[in-house]
Amino acid sequence: MSDKLQKVYSHAAGIDVGSLKFFVGVENEEVKDFDTYTNGCHQVVEYLQLKGITSVAMEATGVYWTTLHDMLVSVGIEVFVVNGRHVKHVPGRKTDVKDCMWIKELHSYGLLRKSFIPPATVREMRHYVRLREQHIEQKVTAVHRMDKSLIMMNIRLSSVVSDIQGESSMRIINAILQGERDGSKLLALCDVRILKKKEILMKESLNGFYKEEQLFALQQAWDQYTFAAQQIKQCDERIGKLLQVLTEHTPEPVLNKKPKRIYHNKPDVEDLHKLVQKLYDGKDLTVLPGITSYSLLKFFSVTGSDFSAWGNEKNFTAWLGLAPSKYQSGKSRKYKKIQMNTEGGQILKECVQPLLRSKHIALGQFGKRIAGRRGPGVAIKAMARKLACWIYWMVTKGMGFVENGIKAYEEQVNKQKIKWLERQAKALNLQLLPNPRVH
Numbered sequence: 001m002s003d004k005l006q007k008v009y010s011h012a013a014g015i016d017v018g019s020l021k022f023f024v025g026v027e028n029e030e031v032k033d034f035d036t037y038t039n040g041c042h043q044v045v046e047y048l049q050l051k052g053i054t055s056v057a058m059e060a061t062g063v064y065w066t067t068l069h070d071m072l073v074s075v076g077i078e079v080f081v082v083n084g085r086h087v088k089h090v091p092g093r094k095t096d097v098k099d100c101m102w103i104k105e106l107h108s109y110g111l112l113r114k115s116f117i118p119p120a121t122v123r124e125m126r127h128y129v130r131l132r133e134q135h136i137e138q139k140v141t142a143v144h145r146m147d148k149s150l151i152m153m154n155i156r157l158s159s160v161v162s163d164i165q166g167e168s169s170m171r172i173i174n175a176i177l178q179g180e181r182d183g184s185k186l187l188a189l190c191d192v193r194i195l196k197k198k199e200i201l202m203k204e205s206l207n208g209f210y211k212e213e214q215l216f217a218l219q220q221a222w223d224q225y226t227f228a229a230q231q232i233k234q235c236d237e238r239i240g241k242l243l244q245v246l247t248e249h250t251p252e253p254v255l256n257k258k259p260k261r262i263y264h265n266k267p268d269v270e271d272l273h274k275l276v277q278k279l280y281d282g283k284d285l286t287v288l289p290g291i292t293s294y295s296l297l298k299f300f301s302v303t304g305s306d307f308s309a310w311g312n313e314k315n316f317t318a319w320l321g322l323a324p325s326k327y328q329s330g331k332s333r334k335y336k337k338i339q340m341n342t343e344g345g346q347i348l349k350e351c352v353q354p355l356l357r358s359k360h361i362a363l364g365q366f367g368k369r370i371a372g373r374r375g376p377g378v379a380i381k382a383m384a385r386k387l388a389c390w391i392y393w394m395v396t397k398g399m400g401f402v403e404n405g406i407k408a409y410e411e412q413v414n415k416q417k418i419k420w421l422e423r424q425a426k427a428l429n430l431q432l433l434p435n436p437r438v439h
Contacts, residue, residue: 012056014101015044016099022034022068025101026048044068045068057079057107061084080112126302128239138228149217154207183206183208240269252278289358290354303344322348349380351387352387
């Protein structure tokens with residue numbers, strides 16, 4: 001290898017990260033191992049500084065690498081966090097000692113690709129957003145448990161109202177837990193709009209057969225629900241404070257119109273739309289179909305607002321796991337099915353999924369055409385990829401977006417069909433003529 005390749009990093013080291021040990025490989029030195037405790041991390045840093053190491057490559061093993069990564073970066077050592085799949089299939093290197101030397105060898109010749117690690121503030125935002133999503137899942141679980149307990153007592157709230165998390169349902173459940181059993185008094189807690197349309201059904205649904213064990217289960221689920229709601233509120237406070245820090249020195253954006261409505265799990269953050277717009281230097285990415293301030297905040301927590309790590313939109317969509325997997329060997333070209341679900345890609349898929357039911361948005365029509373041929377899964381991925389490209393262009397090139405609607409999209413598709421037909425006719429030495437009967 002050394003006769004054919006030129007070393008890119010002359011003072012390089014390789015680290016194999018484990019749950020108990022760090023194995024460190026340096027040129028012309030025996031492999032050393034260090035404990036993964038904090039003192040061991042400090043010893044790794046001191047050892048690398050002593051050997052004059054300026055660049056390090058380590059495998060991204062779970063979350064064990066994060067503390068050592070931050071310590072190495074803080075002392076000015078360049079760190080390449082690499083994908084373990086790029087090095088694990090080499091035969092004959094199945095021990096941690098051999099792994100770290102092989103990582104060092106590959107890295108010194110510049111053969112390892114650096115993983116994207118966002119700045120510390122973005123990672124902090126990601127942590128709060130992920131915690132918030134986990135609490136939302138716990139809250140949903142608690143709602144299902146409350147509904148089950150109510151049904152076991154034949155209180156059919158969920159059969160009458162669409163969501164038992166509504167204010168009326170919450171008042172009724174709280175009153176039941178406080179000891180109220182009179183159906184008329186429980187009915188009086190409903191909103192006037194429910195009473196106007198569903199009074200008789202609601203009255204019947206509140207006539208329950210109470211059981212002590214189900215009341216206990218309902219109380220437990222209620223406590224879990226209120227606890228999760230409190231934790232979500234605390235996460236919102238942290239997110240709001242961090243947004244203020246991130247946008248402290250950015251200019252005030254121009255708010256062109258009222259922000260999109262966030263239907264579910266809206267963060268309790270004041271001026272969320274304005275703060276998220278400031279994260280992207282005043283660019284309003286919520287003009288894109290399916291994107292709200294909350295979904296954009298989640299996307300920012302994964303990618304940040306600096307897209308310089310990706311050279312073009314193709315690299316960006318591939319990193320998100322949204323690019324088609326093309327495989328070519330000689331003249332054979334195939335599309336391989338590779339399961340790759342990334343957090344950022346999943347966020348965009350959730351954004352575009354409702355657009356398949358849209359009757360006015362061009363992206364939705366684009367998805368319907370693909371869904372008719374290859375199914376909704378492929379269509380959602382293709383729509384998410386197109387959305388990712390628009391995000392990349394708006395952030396990096398300042399391009400604008402205008403929703404022209406389905407009619408303009410269909411006209412564009414028809415023009416493409418006509419061009420294709422003209423090419424086919426020319427190849428067959430034929431000529432296309434317009435139908436005189438069509439006006």
